Amino acid sequence: MIGRFVVVGIGADGWDGLSGRARDELSGARVIYGSQRQLDLLPSGFAERRPWTSPMSAHLAEVLATDHRGDVHLLASGDPMFHGVGASVVRAVGAQRVHIIPTVSSVSLACARLGWDLTEVTVVTTVTRDVDSVLDAATDGRDLLILSCDRTTPAAVAKLLNDTGFGWSSMVVAEQLGGPAERLVRGLARTWDEPAGDDLNVIAVSCVGPRRSIAPGRPDDDYDHDGQITKAPIRALTVAALAPGHRQLLWDIGSGSGSVAIEWLRATPTGYAVAFERDTTRADRLTANARRHGVGRRLTVRGAAPEACTDAPVPDSVFIGGGLTETMLATVWHGLPADARLVVNAVTVENQSLLAEWYARQGGSLQRHSVETAAPLGSMTTWRPALPIVQWAVTKA
Template identity: 70%
Template sequence: MTDRFVVIGIGADGWDGLGRRARDELSGAATIYGSARQLDLLPALVADLRPWDSPMSTHLAAVLATTAPIGTDGDVTEQDGTVHILASGDPMFHGIGTTIVRAVGASRVDVIPTVSSAALACARLGWDLTDVGILTTVARDLDSVADALTDGRNLVILSRDETTPAQLAQLLTDNGFGWSSITVLEQLGGPAERIVRGIARTWSEPAGDPLNVVAVSCIGPHRSRAPGHPDDEYANDGQITKQPIRALTVSALAPSHRQLLWDIGSGSGSISIEWLRSEPTGRVVAFERDDTRSAQLIANATRHGVRGRLTVGGAAPESLSTAPEPDVVFIGGGLSTPVLEAAWAALSEDGRLVANAVTLENQHLLTEWYGRHGGSLRRLSVETAAPLGTMTTWRPALPIVQWVVDKS
């Protein structure tokens, strides 16, 4: 049986950068898996070196699922049931080690890390690692970086390949951060280490080494994660929860670690987007029956850097039965008895439901459910100063009835 996986982090400095324990493990290994680049960093060993097939994820899954290590001819290659796997830097930092632990359990995995590329980058730049945002574009869309941009923030971004720096420069410029400084650090810690500096808006460096990280010092607008962004930040056809009500609604939804939100009748997606921006580990399934609004929602989520954590479903209540169980539900559009019944049934124990109603019929519906399940029922009214001839007066928006309830 494959009883044990040993995951060893290796940097661009190769064998010379490994500690004694890592060297002893590799020297005694029968089979070592890794990328071709990583395997080339090793000296002559008795081990059978196995580069990953493409796609790597499929090959790794096969290695983790087998009852014994696989040789080229299908024979067992290690009699003691141990598999050795190379990883880049710290395997538990956006690395393969996390994938392996999730698949087989921590009790069957030994991890031997070396210095991560993020730590090396901060050491070169003199940055405090605890005050730096660490992002990856290896397994996430480049657009996700937009979510982290704000004036004065330092970011270290793990690149997918040699094209990432130029793409990041364009993204920064498109989002109003064109004067941000960019530092590309290639082959960190190795003999071929190279550092290139420039400004996003004038970036013209040719593609370099595929093994690189990008450090960004953001210069641009201050961008808050707090809910209540201006309405004009979202493309919409008028079906949007307005700024002050949106701030109160996201606050009532109370985003928390790794929660899943159902946004029913999502329209422009402003609630979903501000939920995701408030909690970077959150996920959303947004239900919208109109295809045009769904496309608009996706465009808004992409612009705000949260597209990778948002899934667009179809109409409610028809599409609710196939979606994963929510921790939190928001109903903003399409409120009806069938939608409430389906959402309430799907909501996890101790989950929260928030519903907003404008019409008298829907407000009456929420009043009925409030009487049945409790919670809190509020009537929200907002007035905004606006011109009246040569003077100024208060223009009231339609009042909103909001029901907030925890399922217990």
């Protein structure tokens, strides 16, 4: 009979911090996999210990793909289902073949030390993501708990915060939480000069800096662009029309500065986007914009549409903001799955007429938006109108 995978969470306090149930499982184990640091926390004298080889993901996949006669035990840090290996195991073999025994997570321990309400804290991981992803959550007054990749992460986070206006944010680096070598190091991001400490650390940040809303319509100056950018008021309307949702994928065609895709991603932290942009300079610029706004990990840049759409993952929503043609629109429409959302903005009379034709055939909503902005006129003030935008929004039946 094929056995189970038993995933046991272990903290820095090692064997002494495990429950009786966890100890019994490990005491009867035949083989235990884990990092060398985790395996060294176990007492000697039982089970065969197999440290993960590098890369761990490949070794784990090999172990999970093997038919084992009997249970196989895996060690994880803290709670295996909280940014841990437990979720990867369940995805690979199914919940029915996995038995999870958690212990207290590093995040819970950090909140206990700091007196923070865990329900009010935003958790960010840099274990599998770039440090830039911290900016996706940073805003004035928010408390962050950042799971570090290693001992270099605190200094990288401090530099990132200082470079983006959050230099006065307080930082606490909590090392080896729950263990005999536990240590808390405090300081400010702007003056952080602590030497690299332990690889096992969590960073607590109380953000002081700009208020960064997830609502669309951020100032145009927040983006590096060459003038080809969907202006803030129209961008807000566009992202709202796209209706971002949980774990959805957006195609942003003719992405330009990437502002629509970026604000769509900011509105749905579990979403992903594919930007299609034929101009390589603009593609580099939108990639930099995405990283600066903390969503670079969730955005992929491809070449020109519709050619580059052929083997792209199927979208839940599509925005066409540039390069609109009958061929492109037809290609995108026929490739859309049922219930997918399409939003198209047009400036020229020719493209607006094209949208009117498609609206007549496919339905949805067709709206004309015009924005005027106050501007100087001599010693007085007048209204300067922007070019009107026609927007077609439709959900495919």
